[in-house]
Amino acid sequence: MTEQLETPQDLECGLENAVLPYLRQDRIPHIWCPGCGIGTTVNCFCRALGDSGLDLDKVAIVSGIGCTGRTAGYLNLDSFHTTHGRAIPFATGLKLANPELKVVVYSGDGDLSAIGGNHLMHAARRNMDLMVVCVNNFTYGMTGGQVAPTTPIGPSQTTMPYGNFENPFNLPFLADACGAVYVARWTVYHVRQLAKAMREGLQKKGFVFIEALSPCPTLYSRRNRLGDGVDQVKYYKERSTIKNGADTKEVGLEFQGDIIVGKFVDRDRPTWLESMNSHYNKVLGDRFQTYGAPNGKD
Amino acid sequence: MEETLQADPKGVLTGVHFIDGDHAACEGALAAGCRFAAGYPITPSTEIVERFAARIPTVGGIFIQMEDELAASIAIQGAVWGGKKVMNVTSGPGLSLMMEHLGYAFMTETPCVWIDVQRGGPSTGLPTGPAQADMMQVKFGSHGDFEVIALTPNSPQECFDFTIRAFNLAETWRVPVFVMMDEVVGHMTERVDIPPASEIEVTERKWTRKRPGDYKIYGTTEQDPVPEMVKAGDGYRVHVTGLTHDERGYPNLTPGAQDRLVKRLVNKIRHNADKLVDIREDQVEGADVVVVSFGITSRVAMAAIDRARAKGVKVGSARLVITWPFPAARMREIARTAKAIVVPEMNMGQICREVELAVAGATRVVSLPHAGGTVHEVETILDAIMEAAR
Numbered sequence: 001m002t003e004q005l006e007t008p009q010d011l012e013c014g015l016e017n018a019v020l021p022y023l024r025q026d027r028i029p030h031i032w033c034p035g036c037g038i039g040t041t042v043n044c045f046c047r048a049l050g051d052s053g054l055d056l057d058k059v060a061i062v063s064g065i066g067c068t069g070r071t072a073g074y075l076n077l078d079s080f081h082t083t084h085g086r087a088i089p090f091a092t093g094l095k096l097a098n099p100e101l102k103v104v105v106y107s108g109d110g111d112l113s114a115i116g117g118n119h120l121m122h123a124a125r126r127n128m129d130l131m132v133v134c135v136n137n138f139t140y141g142m143t144g145g146q147v148a149p150t151t152p153i154g155p156s157q158t159t160m161p162y163g164n165f166e167n168p169f170n171l172p173f174l175a176d177a178c179g180a181v182y183v184a185r186w187t188v189y190h191v192r193q194l195a196k197a198m199r200e201g202l203q204k205k206g207f208v209f210i211e212a213l214s215p216c217p218t219l220y221s222r223r224n225r226l227g228d229g230v231d232q233v234k235y236y237k238e239r240s241t242i243k244n245g246a247d248t249k250e251v252g253l254e255f256q257g258d259i260i261v262g263k264f265v266d267r268d269r270p271t272w273l274e275s276m277n278s279h280y281n282k283v284l285g286d287r288f289q290t291y292g293a294p295n296g297k298d
Numbered sequence: 299m300e301e302t303l304q305a306d307p308k309g310v311l312t313g314v315h316f317i318d319g320d321h322a323a324c325e326g327a328l329a330a331g332c333r334f335a336a337g338y339p340i341t342p343s344t345e346i347v348e349r350f351a352a353r354i355p356t357v358g359g360i361f362i363q364m365e366d367e368l369a370a371s372i373a374i375q376g377a378v379w380g381g382k383k384v385m386n387v388t389s390g391p392g393l394s395l396m397m398e399h400l401g402y403a404f405m406t407e408t409p410c411v412w413i414d415v416q417r418g419g420p421s422t423g424l425p426t427g428p429a430q431a432d433m434m435q436v437k438f439g440s441h442g443d444f445e446v447i448a449l450t451p452n453s454p455q456e457c458f459d460f461t462i463r464a465f466n467l468a469e470t471w472r473v474p475v476f477v478m479m480d481e482v483v484g485h486m487t488e489r490v491d492i493p494p495a496s497e498i499e500v501t502e503r504k505w506t507r508k509r510p511g512d513y514k515i516y517g518t519t520e521q522d523p524v525p526e527m528v529k530a531g532d533g534y535r536v537h538v539t540g541l542t543h544d545e546r547g548y549p550n551l552t553p554g555a556q557d558r559l560v561k562r563l564v565n566k567i568r569h570n571a572d573k574l575v576d577i578r579e580d581q582v583e584g585a586d587v588v589v590v591s592f593g594i595t596s597r598v599a600m601a602a603i604d605r606a607r608a609k610g611v612k613v614g615s616a617r618l619v620i621t622w623p624f625p626a627a628r629m630r631e632i633a634r635t636a637k638a639i640v641v642p643e644m645n646m647g648q649i650c651r652e653v654e655l656a657v658a659g660a661t662r663v664v665s666l667p668h669a670g671g672t673v674h675e676v677e678t679i680l681d682a683i684m685e686a687a688r
Contacts, residue, residue: 024537024548026548027548057531057532057533057535058531060530060531062376072537072539073537073539073548073549076535077535078379078530078531078534078535078536079535079536079537079538080376080379080530080537080538080539081537081538081539081540081541081549082372082402082540083372083398083399083402083540085368086368086369086372086399088369089336089364089365089368089369089370089372089373089376090372090373090375090376091376092336092362092364092369092373092376093334093336093372093373093374093375093376093377093378093380093384094376094377094379094380094530095376095380096334096360096362096373096377096380097334097360097376097377097378097379097380097381097382098380098381098529098530098531100531101380101530101531118365118366118369119365119369121365122364122365122369272362276360280355284355284356287355287356288355288356289358291358291359291360
């Protein structure tokens with residue numbers, strides 16, 4: 001067994017861990033609570049990175065603010081922890097400046113769909129070549145459990161103390177309607193499917209949106225007497241139905257209700273950069289040189 | 299130290315042009331090597347990005363109109379870490395929206411140029427009328443302590459020249475550098491000479507020569523407080539965060555780390571202010587009255603100064619070319635000999651406060667505020683000079 005160990009840290013831990021090489025080990029332990037699902041999604045992402053065949057020097061990760069927003073800081077990639085809600089426009093600038101990069105946005109539901117909702121819509125509309133991983137725990141974790149645009153009707157949150165009465169976003173439907181070329185939803189129970197979706201997302205060209213449902217035992221679950229992290233994963237297991245190709249209109253979520261998971265959208269259309277290049281080649285002819293050639297030089 | 303190169307001829311429109319300040323600023327950016335801009339339309343700055351959008355496809359680079367100013371002001375910073383020189387163009391209301399990202403650029407030491415074509419405020423104010431009322435906003439508008447560099451051109455030629463200088467300063471100091479125009483300078487059309495590329499000096503980004511294992515993203519020394527830079531994709535696997543961080547770029551949320559970081563960032567500019575200040579002086583020595591002005595107001599002031607001199611008054615002019623950092627030491631010297639300092643400006647007394655702070659009662663300081671919408675009347679400044687000289 002020992003011959004297969006890869007790093008001194010493996011030896012110290014006395015175990016072989018396939019995801020360690022993808023993490024900034026000098027940043028561990030992480031800040032996430034026991035039972036939180038974000039770490040599980042990161043585990044899936046690391047495996048997807050390994051399976052993708054991508055040169056990891058050419059993969060960058062961008063996060064916003066929040067619990068999931070800390071993800072960028074733990075991955076051994078070029079990593080950017082930006083401002084609240086603005087991971088997508090930062091990633092847009094990064095990708096367009098250096099098109100040889102694969103740019104991943106990894107953030108939470110509040111960051112991406114509330115304060116950053118406008119950018120999510122427009123990046124999908126433009127088909128910006130970004131993979132967005134949205135860890136949805138139905139709440140604002142970092143600030144102590146406030147209502148989110150994803151909170152289902154019913155559960156209590158600190159700023160909806162008598163239970164939420166606001167209609168939530170159906171995020172896959174939103175991403176689909178705005179033009180994303182790949183839309184999937186999985187839960188942290190579905191680790192193999194989630195890792196596979198992330199690998200497909202890394203290999204897909206265009207705007208990819210992957211929603212990962214994840215427990216927040218410290219705030220959302222405790223406040224609503226849903227048990228610990230394991231209880232939520234059991235709920236995901238019992239009430240999820242896999243429906244690849246499902247109409248995204250039909251995949252909205254209710255409090256502790258049925259969950260439709262799967263790959264909902266997988267289609268192709270030109271990315272923003274492809275559209276720009278083909279348009280300028282057509283209208284400007286020899287005066288224009290294709291931008292972002294494979295060596296990344298303009 | 300940073301390297302100085304000649305401008306890339308692809309971006310330089312050598313020749314004599316008759317263009318306005320907005321167009322000239324865009325040509326300055328292209329000459330300086332700006333190859334990425336993200337914009338959001340706002341009067342009276344829009345012509346800068348309109349020209350950039352038209353020019354950049356054949357120069358080689360990207361323009362993208364974003365969904366709002368928040369997006370524009372952070373997309374440019376992503377592009378910096380992708381390796382580009384960038385600019386951010388706006389006017390007052392847009393600048394207000396961009397304030398969080400001004401702090402992010404300062405905290406992460408992301409070199410970038412911000413052009414603010416000032417219009418009357420507050421709020422929507424006077425979209426098509428000039429003002430100089432954002433001077434304090436760029437100095438103090440984002441939360442926390444920070445320092446910027448701000449240049450104040452008074453002609454289309456200076457919009458071209460100072461924009462190049464702004465790009466060079468951004469690379470040298472790794473802070474956001476402002477070109478503080480106003481609606482009049484932005485829309486005034488004059489002769490602009492654009493020299494050959496070989497005569498334009500461009501400061502290269504301070505790229506590291508260290509190898510990934512030896513490189514620390516925010517590694518600095520006592521002698522050189524400006525860290526070396528890399529871009530994403532080069533194998534350095536950097537981490538950049540707006541949180542308080544250490545030399546590795548890793549979050550460190552302790553009072554000690556905060557103290558080290560904020561002091562280094564702020565002192566990078568404060569301790570080097572003497573290298574940065576730039577005042578154009580005319581007959582200040584021996585003057586009874588000195589007019590301190592900047593931007594378009596300096597041209598109106600010059601007309602008043604000429605008329606006062608014709609009446610026999612000893613008047614000097616001190617025009618601020620770099621307004622931030624403020625030339626406080628020079629103001630103190632002027633205050634020792636001048637009977638009065640007159641400060642005309644298109645705001646309700648923003649830079650006058652800085653003058654008062656610097657001279658600390660050593661001489662009389664006369665504020666000449668103007669709420670904006672048009673420039674001062676020459677007579678108003680002349681009357682103030684005559685009154686101060688008495």
